[in-house]
Amino acid sequence: MIDMDFSAIIFYIFAVIILATATFVVLSRNIVRAAFALLFTLMGVAAFYALLMADFLAVTQLLVYVGGILVLLLFGVMLTNRQVSVDIRSGTMQTLPAVFIVSALAGTLGGIIWSTEWPAVAELAEGSATAPVIGRMFLSSYLLPFEIASVILLVALIGAALIARRERTS
Amino acid sequence: MTDMMSWLAEPGLTHYLLVSALLFALGLYAVLTRRNAIMILMGIELVLNAGSLNFVAFSRYSAGTIDGQIVSVFIIILAAAEAAIALAIVLNIYQNFDTVNVDEINRLKD
Numbered sequence: 001m002i003d004m005d006f007s008a009i010i011f012y013i014f015a016v017i018i019l020a021t022a023t024f025v026v027l028s029r030n031i032v033r034a035a036f037a038l039l040f041t042l043m044g045v046a047a048f049y050a051l052l053m054a055d056f057l058a059v060t061q062l063l064v065y066v067g068g069i070l071v072l073l074l075f076g077v078m079l080t081n082r083q084v085s086v087d088i089r090s091g092t093m094q095t096l097p098a099v100f101i102v103s104a105l106a107g108t109l110g111g112i113i114w115s116t117e118w119p120a121v122a123e124l125a126e127g128s129a130t131a132p133v134i135g136r137m138f139l140s141s142y143l144l145p146f147e148i149a150s151v152i153l154l155v156a157l158i159g160a161a162l163i164a165r166r167e168r169t170s
Numbered sequence: 171m172t173d174m175m176s177w178l179a180e181p182g183l184t185h186y187l188l189v190s191a192l193l194f195a196l197g198l199y200a201v202l203t204r205r206n207a208i209m210i211l212m213g214i215e216l217v218l219n220a221g222s223l224n225f226v227a228f229s230r231y232s233a234g235t236i237d238g239q240i241v242s243v244f245i246i247i248l249a250a251a252e253a254a255i256a257l258a259i260v261l262n263i264y265q266n267f268d269t270v271n272v273d274e275i276n277r278l279k280d
Contacts, residue, residue, distance in 0.1 A: 005179065005180065007181070008179055008180060008181050011181040011185065012181075015185070015189050018189060018193065019189065019192055019193070019196075022192075022193055022196045022197070022216055023196060025196075025200065025212055025216065026196045026197075026199050026200045026203075026213070026216075031206060031208060031209060034209065034212060035212065038212055038215065038216075041193075041216065041219070042215075042219065045193075045219050045222075045223055048186065048189075048223060048226075049223075049226055049242075052186070052226050052227060052229075052230040053230055054226050054229070054230070054236075054239050054242070056239070057226060057239050057242055057243065057246075060243065060246055061246065064246050064249075064250055065215070065219075065246070065249070068250060068253075069215065069249060069250060069253045072253050072254065072257055073208060073211060073212060073215075073253065073257070075257070076208045076211070076257045076260055076261065077208055079261055079264070080207075080208065080260060080261065080264040080270045091205045091206075091271075092203040092204060092205065093203060093205055093273060094202060094203060095203050097202075098199055098202035098203045099199070101198075101202065102195045102196075102198055102199040102202070103195075105194075105195055105198065106191060106192060106194075106195035109191035109194070109195070110188055110191055110192075113184055113187045113188055113191060114184065114188075118182075118183050118184065118231070130236055130239060133236060134236065134239060134240060134243065137236075137237075137240055138240070142240055145244060149244055149247045149248075152247070152248070152251055153247060153250070153251055155251075156250075156251035156252075156254050156255050157254065159255055159258070160254040160255050160257070160258040161258075163255070163258040163259060163261075163262055164257075164258035164261050164262065166265070
């Protein structure tokens, strides 16, 4: 038996959770079950962020993806399917070409990642909080993208409200 | 064989990139095969997460900067905006067509 680091065991647990639930999302025919499987995929990615010393990003992932986007997707599922007929299923199409394309892509990416000699790196300082650093960078070197992102969020908010609103019969 | 075992025992940049590549491929498969527009959105979320994971992994295993994490925050911001707009469009399509299957939505105008 090889001796494995504790973080290595955690890495493999969450890698299995991410890939298994993502496969379920892709293959499940029931949309609601796919949405709930997506919950665990997103949580697994948040755990990966925590493993990669990105504590602020891990919390942001939980708040925005799990708390926001997933709930939004579930609203979409509930509002666009007739519950009366209990038919929350969705079909697939072009399965065979898609399998071919996707496996070719995954093989190419995996081969490239496998064969590349990634430079060895110095260890990052352990346990340093990233939130203050990220905040300082947002208000100094990334100020313009930060402001643009806030304007984009405002525009998206107004646009979504405008598009989703029922048209009044005048 | 022992090389392989020791490689498996120490997760590094390659491991995260491989998980991310598989996640990307799964998301792309959902985008390509699904008929329901909301399932396609879920596939897009998987693809965005894979890209974001790549940025964070490179940021962790590079020379002490966290610029990659900043890019990841922007990806999350754009994903939130994209999900809101796309779901509004899907709801509108549902009101007009009574379906959200993308292969049945083939008219621009009644």
